[in-house]
Amino acid sequence: MNQIPDYLYADQNNKTWLILGASRGIGLEFVRQLLARGDRIIATVRETFAAHASALWGQAGNDHGRCSMHICDILSEESIIKFVSQLAAIPNLKIDYVVLNAGVLRYPNRATEFSFDEFAFHLHTNAIGPVITAQKLLQTNIPIGLICFMSSDSGSHGNFREMEDGFAAYAASKAALNMAVRHMAAELKRKDDDTIIVAMHPGEVATDMANVSLTWTVEGIITPEASVMNMIQVLETKGIQHSGTFWTWENKPYIW
Secondary structure, three states, X not given: OOOOOHHHHOOOOOOEEEEEOOOOHHHHHHHHHHHHOOOEEEEEEOHHHHHHHHHHHHHHOOOOOXXXXXXXXXXXXXXXXXXXXXXXXXXXXXXXXXXXXXXXXXXXXXXXXXXXXXXXXXXXXHHHXXXXXXXXXXXXXXXXXXXXXXXXXXXXXXXXXXXXXXXXXXXXXXXXXHHHHHHHXXXXXXXXXXXXEEEEEXXXXXXXXXXXXXXXXXXXXXXXXXXXXXXXXXXXOOOHHHOOEEEEOOOOEOOO
């Protein structure tokens, strides 16, 4: 399951993508679209939720070896380190794009109501886990072109969404992620590291995670297919000058 065939690296015209959190929703759609266009994918699922990954296993079984499946639980530093070590052991591996898509929304999560554990769970899943995963990847000798952190407009300080009742823990976790992303990009620039770091708002995507009854009307709901198709195009337009920036699926800069 964790061995990538050598012939994956024969065609340099195709890109290699790492999709963290690929069992369903946006992550699974990344795998589908990237396989369809001939790219190579390293995809992860959390071990505790591997039962939900049947669609991804199906994709991996029909890709002629271009999708490598791994376990990575972003709530466990041990699991992150083990996964990154497996990648670091692959000869000649170069990753063009990393998409840190793993995330959670447990609704409602109001600041006047949520528990210590509930707040911590959102922070660990949406901010700490993705940032530590990126950190460990950057500490290897694997050449990495771009790292994209899946954020949200809910995490914007400059465009506070007051109507989002019950989103306090989720929004705070995405805001924490955004600030860490900006610092990571600045630190890499000081080290003359050309790895591009960006945050992405995927839009109001109709996924299992977003399938909750809200007290306000969500406008502009889009499908995972439309969101991912656009996000791939957005990511492929970004250069080192864009490191440390926040973008939407429509390729519009978003306020931090």
